Amino acid sequence: MSDDTGEGEPESGADGAPEDADARTAALEAITERVLERISPDDVERATMHAAAEELLARATAAATDRCPDADVVQVGSTARDTWISGDRDIDVFVRFPPSLDRETLETYGLEVGHETLPEGHEEYAEHPYVTGEYDGFDVDVVPCFRLEAATDIRSAVDRTPFHNRYLEARLDGETADDVRLAKQFLKAIGAYGSNLRTEGFSGYLTELLVVEYGGFRPLLEAAADWHPPVELDPEDHGRARETSSSRNGADGDYPFDDPLVVIDPTDPERNVAAVCSAANVARFQHYAREVLESPRIDLFEPDEPEPLGPDELAAHLDRRETTPIAIRFDAPALVDDQLYPQLQKSLDGVVSGLDRREFDVLRAETFADASAVLFVELAVAERPAVERHEGPPVHVRGHAEGFHDAYADDETVYGPFIDGDRYVVERGRDFTDAISFLESDRLLDVGLGAHVETALEDEYEVLVGSDVSALLEEFGAALRAYFEPTP
Amino acid sequence: MSDDTGEGEPESGADGAPEDADARTAALEAITERVLERISPDDVERATMHAAAEELLARATAAATDRCPDADVVQVGSTARDTWISGDRDIDVFVRFPPSLDRETLETYGLEVGHETLPEGHEEYAEHPYVTGEYDGFDVDVVPCFRLEAATDIRSAVDRTPFHNRYLEARLDGETADDVRLAKQFLKAIGAYGSNLRTEGFSGYLTELLVVEYGGFRPLLEAAADWHPPVELDPEDHGRARETSSSRNGADGDYPFDDPLVVIDPTDPERNVAAVCSAANVARFQHYAREVLESPRIDLFEPDEPEPLGPDELAAHLDRRETTPIAIRFDAPALVDDQLYPQLQKSLDGVVSGLDRREFDVLRAETFADASAVLFVELAVAERPAVERHEGPPVHVRGHAEGFHDAYADDETVYGPFIDGDRYVVERGRDFTDAISFLESDRLLDVGLGAHVETALEDEYEVLVGSDVSALLEEFGAALRAYFEPTP
Known part of the structure; x- marks a missing residue:
């Protein structure tokens, strides 16, 4: 069985990658044929x-x-x-x-x-x-x-769907349909398929439009490999209509969208079909498009389901990294994913800003959700000294400067005011000298959390620090492997 | 004796400060009279x-x-x-x-x-x-x-001195001379007198010009209290001459000087008499001008000679601040102050940049010199974890992006490359996870030191950390008090 795997494939170099362009083209064709055998309905x-x-x-x-x-x-x-x-x-x-x-x-x-x-x-x-x-x-x-x-x-929005269907039906034939299947499978494998607000990837409609617009899967890959976002596609040339119309808001004739990928809906000039697609997913698609063109491999069409990370592996990563991982864990709010993940992301951004503002440096942060939800932050700096620099106004801005000086002149708890450059400066005590105290305090609720996350945290949460984050392994082992073994 | 001190002074409020403008004017006059008695040659x-x-x-x-x-x-x-x-x-x-x-x-x-x-x-x-x-x-x-x-x-430069002398002699009378003495004494007391490159303050000539230009000590104080740097004075109106001349470089008729205080030399339109005066000393003069006008006190005319800081006081400050003080100490290069201090300052700036670049956060830094010289840095963050974030190019910048990716793709020592936003990112090992190792290493010599400081450090230096900086007290006790009890 497995002995057959390589049969019929073109020559490969020592590392398994085909050595010239023709060989690569042939290799990609051979691989997509095998992929299609698996993914086409019989x-x-x-x-x-x-x-x-x-x-x-x-x-x-x-x-x-x-x-x-x-x-x-x-x-x-x-x-x-x-x-x-x-x-x-x-x-x-x-x-x-x-x-x-x-x-x-x-x-x-x-x-x-x-x-x-x-x-x-x-x-x-x-x-x-x-x-x-x-x-x-x-x-x-x-x-x-x-x-x-x-x-x-x-x-x-649902009223639009039949129009999409009609537009695509008129432009798809059997070969193009196969290419759509390949594109979908490829995007699934790299984790960029789906316009839900957790994935923020390529919707099915968007994928079909891209394949139709570029004329196939391989042309799409070749184009994507060279994209320079913002990428603007307009299958029905609505932009030209807009440019000659006085009623629209496109300045300088540009599309009025601020997204890395803009595909004007053929059935609605006002809509970017790729509005949900994140910069990271556009970049991800570009990365893997280059990779599959350069080194066609069947595993690039196979979704990677990471094994859960084990306790020893986690401990080894923490030892090696010397960071301070902290998990804020709470009961996941009962929301559909399209509501939950934006709220978790907003909350994570808020926590990172709250830490940044207090000069606790975040190396990386991620959010996980299942029965419980987790705001996971990995800190490069989790402690600061008792004093912090607090810059006042330039001395020559007399009103403000005098106000600042007088506010601190008789304050025994600060160092200064003194002058640095043209400004008053004091060194004052910090509210929090370690990140954990901050995250365990009520101030966590002020950082700009998603509404349901805020409610959940008001109710109860735990803060896991350092090796205690191993308590997450049972529920989030696979997510933690993805975190600690990151790939494009 | 001391019972007489308050005699003849106007009424004071409970805190000793005169309560209204007239009283303040009278109080300042009374105080400057007493100061003049002391500082005028008999x-x-x-x-x-x-x-x-x-x-x-x-x-x-x-x-x-x-x-x-x-x-x-x-x-x-x-x-x-x-x-x-x-x-x-x-x-x-x-x-x-x-x-x-x-x-x-x-x-x-x-x-x-x-x-x-x-x-x-x-x-x-x-x-x-x-x-x-x-x-x-x-x-x-x-x-x-x-x-x-x-x-x-x-x-x-010495050829210019007789011209300065002649210019001022023609504009000074007994009363103005007294006001010059007051201004000099005031600037000495606040530590802003002297155009040497250690002080970077007000030269004698500059002080005399300012008193002449504003018409006395008190008018100078009142003007300085409201200065908005850049302050531009041009006693002989050379600027107008320059404006109508086609040969000079003053754009838009502005003075071609980039200093907070510009006083065009009456004897040479090309020269800013205040070129050496630092922004901090301009701000300092503004601060104390306001203070002496608001609360005239004789101690504002008395240079503060700080007592050396004691070991217990130093320990108390370090306990309270929770920072990591580090002193790089070496034999002071045999240079005159006007060469030594700029080199020490340049070296200190280099060390601070070197630490910043490696993400060791400096709260404050200072340089001391006597028989030995010291680059003193007080760190808020002296340690970082083993890994650091290293951002690559945006994925769409294909050539650079592929170069970055390929450089790290098979590197077992890094995490990634992964994608964050539109960029490749890796987490790689740091050269130094603690500031002390960096400062004790040869890399210290690469930070952009003054030439003679570099030679001295190549020869020998010691790094004192934490409570060991108490070894500086014997030589730099007064400087350390000024550092740990900073005033404007």
């Missing part, structure tokens, strides 16, 4: 999906037209467009009502249609409520929306 | 000085005209202008030769005249060699110079 999977979708669409259509003769039903998403990866089992059914319907009725009808389509389903809430459930092994969403003339008329 | 001192000066001028004139009939002799300096402070005993005799004389002959004649004037004197070297010695209790310099038409024609 005939059975396709037939099962089509059968399931047909049944669901029929049910939804019957239930919808019963209530509103003018309604219709469309399947959207990667299973509709044949761009799904084998094993992904999402079927998205969109029930479109005419815009004349009032929103309340739409929501009522939408839920009724959902329940008739998925008798075992339950309700969830996005911009509209909708029904989600399982059918024949597939995860199914039945989502009501308005059927509009143009995507720019939408009333909520 | 008739005996004046007579002694005049007798000594007369004899010295006669000797010098005879010796000079013997060699060069066209030579003449002038007395310059504060004893010549009656602006000296009782107890100052400097007599400056300038021997002026015609500009037709060649420099070598001038120097020969100058030394011969000096030796005939001061048979016990010895030679020293400024721009010209000159003879210095004692006569009847006075410190006498006999300095040769060229007698020129204008100060702008000068060949060396």
